[in-house]
Amino acid sequence: MSAVAIDIAEKRFRATAGGPGREVFRGFRLDVGAGEFVALLGESGLGKTTLLNIVAGLDRDYRGSVRFGTVSPRLGYAFQNPRLLPWRTVLENVALPLPPGEEGRRRARAMLGEVGLADLADAYPERLSLGQQRRVALARAFAIEPDVLLMDEPFVSLDEAGAARLRDLLRRLLAGRPATVLFVTHDRREAVELANRIVVLEGAPVRIVRDLPLALTSAERASSARIDEVRRALGAQAQG
Numbered sequence: 729m730s731a732v733a734i735d736i737a738e739k740r741f742r743a744t745a746g747g748p749g750r751e752v753f754r755g756f757r758l759d760v761g762a763g764e765f766v767a768l769l770g771e772s773g774l775g776k777t778t779l780l781n782i783v784a785g786l787d788r789d790y791r792g793s794v795r796f797g798t799v800s801p802r803l804g805y806a807f808q809n810p811r812l813l814p815w816r817t818v819l820e821n822v823a824l825p826l827p828p829g830e831e832g833r834r835r836a837r838a839m840l841g842e843v844g845l846a847d848l849a850d851a852y853p854e855r856l857s858l859g860q861q862r863r864v865a866l867a868r869a870f871a872i873e874p875d876v877l878l879m880d881e882p883f884v885s886l887d888e889a890g891a892a893r894l895r896d897l898l899r900r901l902l903a904g905r906p907a908t909v910l911f912v913t914h915d916r917r918e919a920v921e922l923a924n925r926i927v928v929l930e931g932a933p934v935r936i937v938r939d940l941p942l943a944l945t946s947a948e949r950a951s952s953a954r955i956d957e958v959r960r961a962l963g964a965q966a967q968g
């Protein structure tokens with residue numbers, strides 16, 4: 729049984745005074761197996777965020793269904809923008825999805841330690857660099873020990889070294905707490921380094937044009953030559 733079975737018969741945004749209506753999905757299906765790390769690649773404005781929002785249950789205005797392999801799965805969501813609450817401390821931001829009280833704060837503190845930000849627990853988000861804010865967002869997404877983790881370009885706008893450090897961190901976090909991951913990116917290198925399945929999307933409406941399983945060893949993932957080879961194999965459809 730799939731961990732996530734997505735079946736979107738139709739999703740459209742209605743026309744508003746500011747713009748035309750748009751059909752984003754029609755007859756779209758994607759099944760994700762338990763423990764898979766699926767990278768979703770596709771052009772800007774295609775519908776990738778909309779897809780994650782539908783899976784997360786944040787957007788219910790569509791025809792179709794999203795089914796999960798477990799009853800009441802825990803969903804973690806790392807948004808494109810870290811979306812930290814500026815009036816809450818770093819610790820309070822990580823504790824947000826946890827039950828209130830001392831146990832939640834203890835878990836949030838432990839997560840902050842795992843992402844290397846224990847020292848900043850009492851700071852406010854405005855003091856943090858973008859890379860640190862993204863670490864906090866990761867800590868918050870992992871704090872609930874998610875069964876399914878949705879990630880929307882979580883490392884965009886960082887320099888290459890910063891993004892590489894966060895990719896390492898994500899791998900370490902997942903090694904400790906395996907989850908099924910849907911990871912949106914524009915970056916083929918990032919997809920090849922992280923994923924064990926790459927799904928290339930085109931549209932509109934969104935359709936799957938490549939669905940590539942990747943069984944790379946960690947040594948192969950660290951090899952630029954091997955990564956370039958897979959990037960080429962992905963073809964011209966994917967950017968990055």
Ligand SMILES: Nc1ncnc2c1ncn2[C@@H]1O[C@H](COP(=O)(O)OP(=O)(O)OP(=O)(O)O)[C@@H](O)[C@H]1O
Pocket residue numbers: 741742750752770771772773774775776777778779
């Ligand atoms: N609330 C909304 N109302 C109307 N149109 C919307 C709304 N949200 C998204 N859209 C439109 O739906 C399409 C898909 O948007 P979405 O944000 O899902 O794309 P995306 O693939 O995630 O893009 P990017 O890679 O740039 O983040 C876009 O054309 C967008 O303008």
